[in-house]
Every structure is written in C-alpha cells, then in structure tokens.
Amino acid sequence: MEWKPPACWYEPYWKAKDFKTYVEAQWSIYQSVGGAPAGIADSKARYTGGHPYKDFNADKNDDGMWWVATENPEMKDDPASRACTLPPFWVNNGENPGVPQAIDTKTLAGLAYQRTTVPGTKIxxxxxxxxxxxxxxxxxxxxxxxxxxxxxxxxxxxxxxxxxxxxxxxxxxxxxxxxxxxxxxxxxxxxxxxxxxxxxxxxxxxxxxxxxxxxxxxxxxxxxxxxxxxxxxxxxxxxxxxxxxxxxxxxxxxxxxxxxxxxxxxxx
The missing domain is CATH 2.60.40 (Immunoglobulin-like)
Structure with a gap:
C-alpha cells in the first residue's frame, strides 16, 4: 500500500493506581542495586511532588489515564520512531490530549491499513x-x-x-x-x-x-x-x-x- 504509517504515537496506557504501582516498583529496584539513575529526583518531583502531579493522580484513578509514547513495532529501525519523547502525561476522560501524534481513530485506521493484505492478482x-x-x-x-x-x-x-x-x-x-x-x-x-x-x-x-x-x-x-x-x-x-x-x-x-x-x- 502506498501510505506511510506513523512511526510513533502517544496512547492511553495506565490507570493512575497501576502507573503508581509500576513506577514505585522501578524506583525500589534502582535503590536495591545501589542507587537511582540521574533524573529520578526530577521524576519523583513530576509524579509525586506536585510538579505538576501529586501521588500519580491516584485520587483520579477512574477519571482519566496516563498516556505514553509508543513506537510502531514495524518501524523500529526508522529514526522517526524515537521522535515521541514526552514522558507519561495525564489526560482526563473526554479531554483532547492536546499533543501532536496523540492516537485517534484516523491513526488506528492507518495502522489497520498498514496490516491489510489482499489476495494476489491472478487472472x-x-x-x-x-x-x-x-x-x-x-x-x-x-x-x-x-x-x-x-x-x-x-x-x-x-x-x-x-x-x-x-x-x-x-x-x-x-x-x-x-x-x-x-x-x-x-x-x-x-x-x-x-x-x-x-x-x-x-x-x-x-x-x-x-x-x-x-x-x-x-x-x-x-x-x-x-x-x-x-x-x-x-x-x-x-x-x-x-x-x-x-x-x-x-x-x-x-x-x-x-x-x-x-x-x-x-x-x-
């Protein structure tokens, strides 16, 4: 098909409490092996310290989702697949994510188009x-x-x-x-x-x-x-x-x- 699919996009992935459980487990692993990598303080400030989120928005667990960057699995060799660099961000239910490359039905249509296989032309x-x-x-x-x-x-x-x-x-x-x-x-x-x-x-x-x-x-x-x-x-x-x-x-x-x-x- 003569169409180029998106190399990466942002999609809703985590409920608030699930995201909290996952990230805190990662922080515990870092501490158990001798210290946290550079930038973890900024991460804690972002998700727990109110800059801009508090406690991973756990009190809003059913009111929205954490959106994450995703690479197109069929385009991992394309440098453009690494162009979605925003860290996980929160979007309330029914709100527009407000970022370029946020997944929507048109993007999903393109991904389905990418996977469409038709029978060979045999006359x-x-x-x-x-x-x-x-x-x-x-x-x-x-x-x-x-x-x-x-x-x-x-x-x-x-x-x-x-x-x-x-x-x-x-x-x-x-x-x-x-x-x-x-x-x-x-x-x-x-x-x-x-x-x-x-x-x-x-x-x-x-x-x-x-x-x-x-x-x-x-x-x-x-x-x-x-x-x-x-x-x-x-x-x-x-x-x-x-x-x-x-x-x-x-x-x-x-x-x-x-x-x-x-x-x-x-x-x-």
Whole structure:
C-alpha cells in the first residue's frame, strides 16, 4: 500500500493506581542495586511532588489515564520512531490530549491499513496457451478469487477502534505491446454486479468481443508479450465516534507471458 504509517504515537496506557504501582516498583529496584539513575529526583518531583502531579493522580484513578509514547513495532529501525519523547502525561476522560501524534481513530485506521493484505492478482485467460493474431484473448477474474478484505485496529480499554475495508473495483489491462487492442478500449475492466470482472470464455465465442480482453495484431515471433494486469482496491475506513473516510487506493499487478502465433492461410 502506498501510505506511510506513523512511526510513533502517544496512547492511553495506565490507570493512575497501576502507573503508581509500576513506577514505585522501578524506583525500589534502582535503590536495591545501589542507587537511582540521574533524573529520578526530577521524576519523583513530576509524579509525586506536585510538579505538576501529586501521588500519580491516584485520587483520579477512574477519571482519566496516563498516556505514553509508543513506537510502531514495524518501524523500529526508522529514526522517526524515537521522535515521541514526552514522558507519561495525564489526560482526563473526554479531554483532547492536546499533543501532536496523540492516537485517534484516523491513526488506528492507518495502522489497520498498514496490516491489510489482499489476495494476489491472478487472472484467467482463454486461450490459456498461445493466442492468435486478430483473435481475442478473454480475461476474467472470478468473484470467488478475490473478496472484500477488512482489518480492525483497536485500543483496549479506551473505546477507540477503526476498521479499514479494501474492495476490488477494477482491473487494468496492459497488453505489453502497442500492436494490440484492449477491450474495453481504455483497458479498464470494471467490476460486475456479482463481484466478478470480465466473463469466462465458453465454446463458440472465439470471434466475439470479450467484455475484458485483448486482441494482438502482430505475432510475438517465437517469444511472448508481457500481459500486465493491475487490480485496483478501493480503501475506506470507519471508526468509533462516527469517524471515517478514504485512504489511498491499493494497486497490485501480475504479469503473464503470452505467446502470440500467426496462422498462415493458403489461397488456391
């Protein structure tokens, strides 16, 4: 997919009392091994001394959450994954975190988009072996070959979620040579009402024009033409709170080698 996900973000992670338990345990470990690292005094002042928090906001345990910086696990080698450097901060329920890169449904949609995998583009053609000059090659995709794909990303305990949906919408045909005519002329085969693309070839249709196909006008001279079929997937998303929108389309191509022969006729 042609989209770059966020390398890091801030997300709600700790209830107040859980955060207090975790951090105080870390401080105890430091003391047991011979002293606290530099900066721990500032940390204690920040979370317990009123600069700006007192006792980890434990008295507000059900009124909000501590937000933390999170690296995108699939982008840990990207230096940008370390750009979220704010220490844990408190956000009351229903309040906007007020910081760039705070996670929201659109970010979750992007993460779901990043994990969306669609089936490979595998076309059917007839004739399946050699094609013949001036006779159409039929191309189709059966509806059972590719289906709508959905992926959901959510943040447990927050009510935040987003689902991306990838839907196949068209197949573009590139014959691999200028000596050919596509059907339709644009080379863009749209999806049928039943979810298929094109129409399977059946006996007796050799001279008919297929709804999706190509007619080669010149022999490949013992070689073959690289028939490229590119399937476009339309990507949309919806999320909690009535959010939603569009994401960049995905395009996936496959190439099929098509030998084209020329049948010689003899006039008597």
């Amino acid at each position: 059917s053609t007839a004739p399946a072996g050699k094609s013949t000059v001036n006779l159409p090659t039929w191309i189709w995709l059966d509806k059972a070959t590719f289906k709508t794909v959905s992926v959901t990303a959510s943040l447990p305990g927050t009510g935040l979620w987003a689902t991306t949906t990838a839907k196949p919408v068209s197949l573009h045909i590139d014959p691999g040579t200028g000596d050919a005519q596509t059907s339709p002329a644009s080379g863009e085969c749209t999806i049928n009402a039943d979810g298929s693309i094109g129409e399977p070839y059946t006996k007796g249709k050799a001279n008919e024009t297929p709804p999706c196909g190509v007619t080669y006008l010149r022999s490949s001279n013992g070689g073959s033409y690289a028939l490229k079929a590119t399937l476009t997937w339309q990507i949309t998303w919806k999320g909690s709170g009535g959010t939603g929108g569009d994401l960049p389309n995905g395009t996936f191509a496959t190439t099929t080698d098509v030998p084209v022969q020329e049948i010689q006729s003899v006039n008597r």
